[in-house]
Every structure is written in C-alpha cells, then in structure tokens.
Amino acid sequence: MDPESVARATRVPHGGTTDESVLDFSANTNSVRPAGVEDVYADALTASTRYPDDDYGDFRAAASDYVDCDADSVVPTAGGLEALRLAFEVTLTPGDSALVPEPSFSEYDREIRLQGADPVAVGHDEILDVDPEPHEVAVVCTPNNPTGELADPDRLRAFASRCRDADTVLVVDEAFLDFTDAPSLAGEPGVVVARSLTKMFGLPGIRAGFAVATGDLGDRLAVARRSWSLSTPAARVGAFCMRQTAFVEDTRTRVARERARIAESVSEQFDVSPSDAPYLLFDVGDRDVDSVVEAARERGVAIRDATTFPTLDSHVRVAVKRPEENDELLRALADV
Incomplete structure (x- = not known):
C-alpha cells in the first residue's frame, strides 16, 4: 500500500x-440463513480460545467444491472485499493503471488508489470489449453491482484470454454469482476470483470470503495473506454454509x-x-x-x-x- x-x-x-x-x-x-448455522457458530465460539489453524483445510475443501477449483488455489479472506484488496496489493504499484467498470462497486476505485495506482473507468457494459494491454489489472463484476446484469460467460472467458495475452491480471468479483447458475471463473490462469459468503448466506457480520488464483499469482496471494485471516467462527460457519446445496x-x-x-x-x-x-x-x-x-x-x-x-x-x-x-x-x- x-x-x-x-x-x-x-x-x-x-x-x-x-x-x-x-x-x-x-x-x-x-x-x-441455513438451518443449523447457530449451532456451528456456538461450537466455533467455544473453540475460539485458541488461534485457528492457519491452513484452513476444511474451509478450503468446502470452497473448492463450491466453485469447482483446486483447494490449493483457495486463499481464505475476511470477506470478499479483503480478497479484492489482497488482489490489488500483489498486482499494483504506484503509477500502474487498472480498468474498472462504471457504475459499479465503489471500493474498486478506492482500493486501487490506495496502492498508488490509477483506476480507468469504462462503462460496465463495455469493459469486455476494451483492449486490456495498457493496464496492469482489469476488474469485472458479475453480476454487476448496482445494475445487476450477469456478464456473458463466453465473452468473459474470451476477455480473460485477451488479458493473459496482454499480461494483464483479471480480477473478477463474483460476490453475487452464487445467486445465478453461471459458472465461476475460479482456477482460470491469470485470473483472481473474489468471492463473498455473506450475501448468499445472510451473514455480513461474519466477514467470510476467499480469493482463488493459480500459478505464480496464486503463490503471491498465499504469501501476502494475513495470518489467521479468518476467525474460527467465520471459517467453520463458512465451510458449513458452502455445503448447504x-x-x-x-x-x-x-x-x-x-x-x-x-x-x-x-x-x-x-x-x-x-x-x-x-x-x-x-x-x-x-x-x-x-x-x-x-x-x-x-x-x-x-x-x-x-x-x-x-x-x-x-x-x-x-x-x-x-x-x-x-x-x-x-x-x-x-x-x-
């Protein structure tokens, strides 16, 4: 930062x-909220007298099944916004530029600026047609907040391919994707997916989410992640909720x-x-x-x-x- x-x-x-x-x-x-979540939370609170297991194996396993990716590529975070900040921290330096949709989630602009980088606004319905080459990062929100429309999955994958060719990291905010039946981009090379568990499961105060990335990008996220990035209640409740198909x-x-x-x-x-x-x-x-x-x-x-x-x-x-x-x-x- x-x-x-x-x-x-x-x-x-x-x-x-x-x-x-x-x-x-x-x-x-x-x-x-899913039935049984209160009992999971109560048990987790009892276990909170010790630090959580920083590997978060059960949470990663549940997340990998939830978005269909490898568990090793899951990076636990305290909500989707923490996943976004982590993505920008490991990809942007002062003077860099990042494509952002407009109108969309206002935190993209703020978090990019906190890294000393410059957000470049593009119409939310035009961003998949923009050349990503001049930019270090491109951001897509699907479904977009606040407009609500889902990015076409085929066009999004084509954009991800163009971002890889341009050495531009694509950050995809899927905070509301689980309200649709569209596939996640989790595990796609050169892509950081940010997921929030608090919208679908009605628990914004729990602060549970995760990022997904592979290769060197995934390694950087894993190293930069804060230790004990999820509380014990957040990790256990999150893992439980993701299994409630x-x-x-x-x-x-x-x-x-x-x-x-x-x-x-x-x-x-x-x-x-x-x-x-x-x-x-x-x-x-x-x-x-x-x-x-x-x-x-x-x-x-x-x-x-x-x-x-x-x-x-x-x-x-x-x-x-x-x-x-x-x-x-x-x-x-x-x-x-």
Whole structure:
C-alpha cells in the first residue's frame, strides 16, 4: 500500500443500516440463513480460545467444491472485499493503471488508489470489449453491482484470454454469482476470483470470503495473506454454509421469482434495470432521490440511494428479500 495515497484517501458510502426499526433493503444480503448455522457458530465460539489453524483445510475443501477449483488455489479472506484488496496489493504499484467498470462497486476505485495506482473507468457494459494491454489489472463484476446484469460467460472467458495475452491480471468479483447458475471463473490462469459468503448466506457480520488464483499469482496471494485471516467462527460457519446445496438452490429460485414480481409491480412507477442479482436498480425519473429514500424510510423501509455510484443521478437500489418483506417494500414505494 502506498503511504502517500493513503493520506489522500477517503471512505466510500455503502448500503446497510444498524437501525433495527426498519426493514433493510439497502444491503443486498439474504434474509434467510441455513438451518443449523447457530449451532456451528456456538461450537466455533467455544473453540475460539485458541488461534485457528492457519491452513484452513476444511474451509478450503468446502470452497473448492463450491466453485469447482483446486483447494490449493483457495486463499481464505475476511470477506470478499479483503480478497479484492489482497488482489490489488500483489498486482499494483504506484503509477500502474487498472480498468474498472462504471457504475459499479465503489471500493474498486478506492482500493486501487490506495496502492498508488490509477483506476480507468469504462462503462460496465463495455469493459469486455476494451483492449486490456495498457493496464496492469482489469476488474469485472458479475453480476454487476448496482445494475445487476450477469456478464456473458463466453465473452468473459474470451476477455480473460485477451488479458493473459496482454499480461494483464483479471480480477473478477463474483460476490453475487452464487445467486445465478453461471459458472465461476475460479482456477482460470491469470485470473483472481473474489468471492463473498455473506450475501448468499445472510451473514455480513461474519466477514467470510476467499480469493482463488493459480500459478505464480496464486503463490503471491498465499504469501501476502494475513495470518489467521479468518476467525474460527467465520471459517467453520463458512465451510458449513458452502455445503448447504439445497439452501442455495432454494434461495436462487425464491430470489428469481420475487425479483420478477417486484419488477413487474413497480414497472409503471419506475424504470427498472434488468437484473440477474438479488437486487434491482430503479430510475426514479424526475422525482427527488432523497425524497424517495426518506418517504420509504418513514414507511419503515430503508432503500439505497444509488446516486453515490458514478454516472447515476436519479436512481435507487433495492434488495430482493422474502415475499412478506417484499410486500412491505411495495407498500412503502406505492405512493412515493
């Protein structure tokens, strides 16, 4: 990390609220957790009087099955964002440049700048057509946050091939990919995949995730990883959750059904972006975004002001939750 760049950095806004008096649709996390996770956590807490096994063998094995890669290429991290930071730390130096999609997750820009490198913004729907050769790193988010669309798997693999030819490291953020049936790019040469476990399994406070990379790139990630990068509860809960295949399938089905229902219900009120993710982006048109957000909150629902994302100036984002919660969202939005 570049000290001079850190001195110039700032924090970036995110969704999520600690106000328990409102339903939180501003953070894209599952409302449901796998049965049995509380018992796993309790047992892990008892074991937390000792340092965790820094090899994380069981967690790596579960992750390798979850994304279909070799366990040796899995690098445990405290959430997907830690995986992204680790990827940028081992690939970027001051003066380098990195392609980033726009609008997309704001932390890409911040984390790249913390390394003293320069983010180069490209339209999120154009980045797979850009020449990666001038850049040390290229970033793709699939499904993209906040727009929600999945990158075409064939085009993404073709882009990965062009990145390899150009000696450009491709960082693929798959934080929401497990809400789709699209294959992971984990294990692809020259690619760092960043995964979050906290969205699908509804446990953002656990801070569990991992990176996947092979060859020299994987070796660098493994060496640079912080010791004891996962707490014992995070490692055990993460491994348990990744083995709950029926839960994942049920969640995908529910989210797809409810996402379509919400989109149809508000289609005359807002311009809704197509989405493959557990969230929807709305263009509120001539309405004042602050007023829309505040009106929803007065009705007991927190939604995300998406104008904090670059290029968006009239948008809000809402998560897709359980049917009864989504009913509350639709009631809150009915008259805004």
